[in-house]
Amino acid sequence: MRTDFKSRVRFSEVDADCKLSFGKIIDYLQDCSNLQSEMLGVGVEHQEETNKAWILSSWQVEVKGEIKNGDNIEVATWAYSFNRACGKRNYTIAMADSPKDYIIEADSMWVLLNVNTGMLTKVEDSDTEKYELEEPLDMNYSKKKIAKASEYERKDEHIVYNYHLDINRHMNNAWYVKIAEEYIEDKSKIKSFRVEYKKSAKLGNKVIPYVAYEDDRYVIELRNEENEVYAITEFNEN
Secondary structure (H helix, E strand, O other), X not given: OOEEEEEEOOHHHEXXXXXXXXXXXXXXXXXXXXXXXXXXXXXXXXXXXXXXXXXXXXXXXXXXXXXXXXXXXXXXXXXXXXXXXXXXXXXXXXXXXXXXXXXXXXEEEEEEEEOOOOEEOOOOHHXXXXXXXXXXXXXXXXXXXXXXXXXXXXXXXEEOOHHHEOOOOEEOHHHHHHHHHHHOOOHHHOOEEEXXXXXXXXXXXXXXXXXXEEOOEEEEEEEOXXXXXXXXXXXXXX
């Protein structure tokens, strides 16, 4: 089942160059899948009833153009695969008057969490029966984990405040991208980016960026004070 919505990019959503940032792109993608879950009756209230939540494990986002202030866009998502360990879904963003000419193509992997125990749980048929699977996007899917850089530079820490949190009381997935992209010198060169989530940052935690640039890519790890990785991001210029 495909779910989509149209929107006009607002001034409050763009950066100093009047362009939609990578973190704001993630906001739009997350909003679209949340909309689908609510439409199917498996949204926030269902999560509270079942004590289960789909947790994002990774993003792969292909950037084929720019989205600017005032653009009329269409955002779409659909699930294409489930197994006992995870679910996978695609996303697209296009101009509303040309919905098949994708500016953004994205893939994502999700795992199911038992909210009470904080542990991953097996995906059952009852967890997926509301979603009608569609064919996956014809895109170049990354099959390997993000390769670590050889040397990193430590940057100033960020503190997790209330406005960073999602309904699970963790730092929202988009904020990892919003923090990481601050260390990219020229965002117009970025053709794709990836994110792998390892550990959830919570209220009051310190998020410390470790930044590297090599082989036409930025690798930015967001770590805690014990040097454990919250998320690793990769921004590619080719």
